[in-house]
Amino acid sequence: MDPISSALLRSWGWRADVILALLLAGTLYIRGWRQLRQKQHLLANGWRLASYLGGLAAVALALLSPIDVLSDQLFLFHMVQHLLLMMVAPPLLWLAEPFPVGVWGMPASLRTLVVHAFNRNSRFRAGLQRLAAPGIVWLLLITVLWGWHDPQAYNAALRIDWLHDLEHLSFFGVAMFYWWQLTGAAPILGRRPSTLAKVIYAIGGVPPNMIAGIFIAFSESIIYTHYLSVPRLFGISVLYDQQLGGLLMWIPGSMMYVIAALVLIFRRLQREERQPPRSAARWDGGAALLAPGMEAKQ
């Protein structure tokens, strides 16, 4: 292995705050999962546990692995890091139903507090419901995504550590809200949205990524000047790196939302297939042939 790759693979940042947060989240979930497993509850199955641990691993990979170090050297890897935080970790975490399982992993007093906070009459729940409204979350997604890709904000985030953490926290937080609606995971605060509404919402995530990605990929000048001062890796020039990063943001970044929409449509069709077929007598009647659907009202 060449010395540069070897040096990069040794560049792991064992950040105590990230490790502490991941351990806490993992312990709560595993504790709850084991308790529910003992009760033979349907929520505690193997794939959910794997999904949750996969989500935590994606966060760890983004923030602790050499990807974090490479994000300082190459714009492309910074985009990989953002994709892990926004497109990979949140759906994996939500598919594991972290709320009901995690609540079971809490000590009894904390569990009571959390259950009280999500009580139907609580202000916290009402506030969260307002914040998690699809329109608000979509606007937040655009604000966060475009705001942090502004050259001034981007360069400042690479210069100031706490700002970089804030950038990642806001990406992850908004993405968690976005995927919460799409996965339909608990807690469900308001009415369940229809599949059509969810599909529109999923597709709504495409334009913000696509527009930002196209703008960055087709720019003929260097937008993020931070990368001019750092050594170049693998012979990738600053402009080529910027184009690759823009393409990554545009195509795989948008693709995840399209995949989510396709999965939602597929599941809806599967549900309809599982429903018992309507009796033939209702279909072959003269009224049904003349005006399908109207025969039931006769």
Place this chain on the structure above:
Amino acid sequence: MKRRWIRCWRGAGSAALGLCLFFLAALFGRVSPAWAHGGGALQLSNAAAGPYLVSVWLQSDTPRQGPMHVTIAVSQPAPGSDNAAGEPVLGAVVRVTAQPLPAGDGRIPIEALATSAEALNKLYYEADFEVTQTGLWRFLIEVSGPDGGGALSFDKEVRPAVSVGWPVWAAIIGVLALAGWLAQSRARSHAAPARPPRPARPRES
């Protein structure tokens, strides 16, 4: 009304506990020897030092008296360019000398070897030293690698220290923990059993 207060107190208690955890995490993060991204305020960008190009970052653009962290990137010039960075140079010897200005007059320079061993990013060289006095300082960076050696320097004003020491952090954590505990115990003491429903008044005929 009373129940709403109890809920508020409980909320405040859990928020205070959460803040405690946050501050503890922040404290853990602060004592980490490696800086998260090795960055900071750029002082020199691709400045020539012999056959190499050197970029230098200080942890802050307004350095203060006390511990100082310097990050140095050494790179080959990119093919066909004199001032654009190319591949990183590993295994170089990088020495940082901080000299208070004007030199002499009992002002002793501080020397530190910048290495990649303690750095988060093993492609960079990092050094930590203690800046003992305020005023103008000259930072001299000497690089020696397989293709030769070179040196460069820059001047920086060091301001008086404004630091929040560990007793302040401990006090903040203590106050928050106490507030959390008080809120929890108050909520428990106020948690009265639910009242039975009031019987309906008989209607006046």
